[in-house]
Each structure stands twice: as C-alpha cells, then as structure tokens.
Amino acid sequence: MAGKSKSTLSNYARHLAKLAIHFNELPTLVDPDRINDYLHLVKRSHNTPSDSYFKFTVYALRFAYRIEGMKDKRIELPTIKRSKKLPVVLSKEEVRRLLKAPKLLKHRILIGLLYGCGLRCFEVRNLKIEDLDFDRKVLHVKDGKGKKDRYVPLADILIRGIKTYLESEQPIEWLFNSKGEQIIGRAGGDFDGRYSQRGVQWAVNEAKKKAGILKPMNVHTLRHTYATHLLEEGLDILTIKDLLGHECIDTTMIYLHVAQTEKYRAFSPLDRLYLSRK
Template structure:
C-alpha cells in the first residue's frame, strides 16, 4: 500500500473503512460475495443519505484498491460509479479578506491566514513550511513534495514578506515556520523525534475563529482561501495557465473551475435591471 503512491490520509481512510466492513461481517472484505458487498453498500447509503458521502466513497474506493492489491478481478463486484458533485467554490471578497486578516490577535494567526491567501497554499503545505523554504530576498516560497509528490515555487508579496520577517524575528522559529504545542511523549514520534508542526486542527481552528470574529457568514474553510487566491488572480488578469502552475494543479481542467466564479474588473454589465435604471 505504501508503494502505491497514495497519500497517508488516503491509505488511512481506506484501512479504516475496510476495517469497519470486516468487523461487520467478521471476515476479510476479499472473502465476501457480491450479495454481501451490495447489502453493505446499501446499508451505508441508507445511513449516510447519498452515495456522494465520504464514508460511502472511501468504502467503495478502498474495495477497488484492495481487490487490485490482492490480484482479484474487481469487476466481479458491481461497485457503483461515484459522480463528482458539481459545486462551485465559495469565494471571499477583497473586503472580507481584509477583515479576516485584521481580526486575529496573534501575529502567528495573521501570518498563517496571509500565507494561505497570498500564496494559495493547501493546509498541509502551510503546516509543512520550514525556514529554509522561505527566501525573503528573492521573495519566493519553496513548496516541497506537495500533492502528487511535486515541488513548486510561488512568489511572496512585499506585504507578506514584511510580515514574515516580523513574525520570524518575534517568534524565533528554529525548523518549522509554525510550531504546535504537542507533547513529544504522545504526538507522532519518528525515530525519537516528534512532529512539532502546527496541527491540521490548529490551522482549521485559527481560520474558523477569524471567520467568526470577522462576522463573515459564508461557509469558509482553510481551502476557501486557496480558492479566493486563484479567483482574485484571475480577476486581476493573470492567465489561467500561470494560475495552474502557481496552484500546482496537474490538470488544467481543475483550474478551469475558477473561470465560472471570477468577475473581471472590465467585464460588461450583466444586470438588465441595472441597465434599465442606468446604474
């Protein structure tokens, strides 16, 4: 499983959901017949409302994976095709981003949110930033081995560069840019060391609290800032191919979704009511 190239979180999800299935039948999922698997998937569908729910999807994907892993013909099991939901991302306005950046009392949280927005980072990417990845002279950020095991560089703006310098001088981080406060005796030991990075939950909490205190009513997650980054770049006239590279998207199709939410500044008026009243 480790050599398959899938992420740690994906493998954990597969293992957890297959384990639940094994406990339900008291046998390995690969020993089940077609009717048993269909009955179990039907049960999940009833419990979790729709086949698009993550619990259902991870069970199906995990089954497909383990059948291939064991050299079994997964076509003998009529596993359902799962369609991707056609949802457009939530985008913050520039005014909302300003409120979000000014809300946190801790400098650490202001810089964290600024990095997510100004560099379009994923949650894992901002957590994994080390001091060696930040080049304030060239104003470049080195994102190492992110999704798809790929590196990329993204530019750092002058406002963020000044904020980063202020934060580094004040906090004095040694390795990771953002450190948590985990107990080394219980948290992610690795060869006598422990993962002292700011936790995923910590990043999510910082963003959620800032959204709440800023009075923003939209459904905002950490990834919303990445969506907002891409959309604001597109609205500023940056071409879609450049945005694809900055985001680290393997396929341009993934980036194209922002064409549906971006509003170029020089766009013609699209409101017939505004035209009617000369606004």
C-alpha cells in the same frame, strides 16, 4: 503511500476495517456481488451520513484494489458523481478584514500564506524555514498533493511579515511550531512539533468570527479565493493550474465559473433598468 496524506490513509483503513469485520475476511477477497450488496446497504443506512460514508468506502476499495494490482476489479465499483457546487470565495475586502483580525502575528502570517500562496492545510503545516527564499521571492512547497513539489511567489508584504515573525518567535525547523498550542495540537492529531491541523482550523475560524464574515468558510476557502482573485487579475488559467499544483486542468476550470473578469463580468438587469429613462 501512493501520494495520499496520513489522514486520507487513516480514513481508508477505517472503512476497509469495517468491511473486513462485516465479511470476516479481507475486502480484496470478497466476491464483487457481495461488495455491491454491501454498498447498497451503506446507501440505505440511516445510521451514517450515507453520502460521504459511501464515497469513502468506494475510494478505500479502489485504493486497496490498486495497491494489490487488482485493476480488473475497479470496474465493478459504481462511479461517483462529483459535486457540482461552486466554491465559496471571499471578496478582497473580506480578505483584508480577515488578515487584520488575529491578535497573534503567527496567525496573521498563517492566514497570509494560505491566501497569498494558495496553500492547502497540510502544506502550510509542512512548511519549514528552509523552504523560504526571500531573495527570489518564492516559497518551495514540498510534497504537495500527489507528492508533487512546486514554487509559488511570495508577496513583498508577506516577506516583511515573515521576517518579523521569525525574529520575534524564532521557530525551529518548522515555520509554524506548536509552541503554546499543545492542547490544540494533541486534539488535532500527530504531535510532532508542527502546528496541528486543528490549530490551523481554529486560527482561521477565530479570524472569521472577529472579521464578521458571514459566508460559510474554512481553511480551503482561502485557496479557492487565491485562485479566483488571480483569475480576476488577469492571470491565465494554465499558470494558475501550476501554482495550485493541480494534476488536471479540469480541476482548475471551476474557477472560470466563479471569477468576475472585466471582459465577462455579469450584471443584474436592475443595474441597467433605469439608464434608458429620459
């Protein structure tokens, strides 16, 4: 619905349900002043992680107002400042260690696709065998964020690995089935034959530990690393925007603050301090 994932919609539903219970009526019928009072209450609350809870409450209300065609009410809600934190990015050496870490070929291919194609967690879970085009060396990413499709290049080394994986595992329909991961799958949410979200997170986290990576990282870190490495290799920002499936170029521009290109590579003054000594 409206380009939102199931997990996002479930999150919105929970927050709207709490609002409805608090006011004993539909949130869309509540007076804006009372809504603002509730939001101030959420901000002051010590029983919840107020920052994220507050954000999702506002996002859920905005979504409900939009669905109900109540655009005029959107201006009553406070503006949420976006975080200015820069993403964590792995070095190439760290990526190499990460790709070698898993024992299962399935997990090596999974991590290879997350990094090599810049996929989101739900996108790698949604991959079907039919989405692979080895002749054209591309991957068809269907129903990405905002229900947008896109094509991304498949590296030769990844194609060879996927072919080996397909021959040995013989998955059906989904590229990553939940065979052998039932316990993780049930814990991770919908059990429909696909590899679960928790299963993907577990595979990446286990590889991180085995690779000895100390940086705080998660599944999305590989997408950040993909974009940053492409920028450092000279690919233009507009092409990277399309490969990531971003709606707005501003979202992609953050990688300009992370990438170290040869032309603008920063350095420490300590690197030059003793060069001038005779």
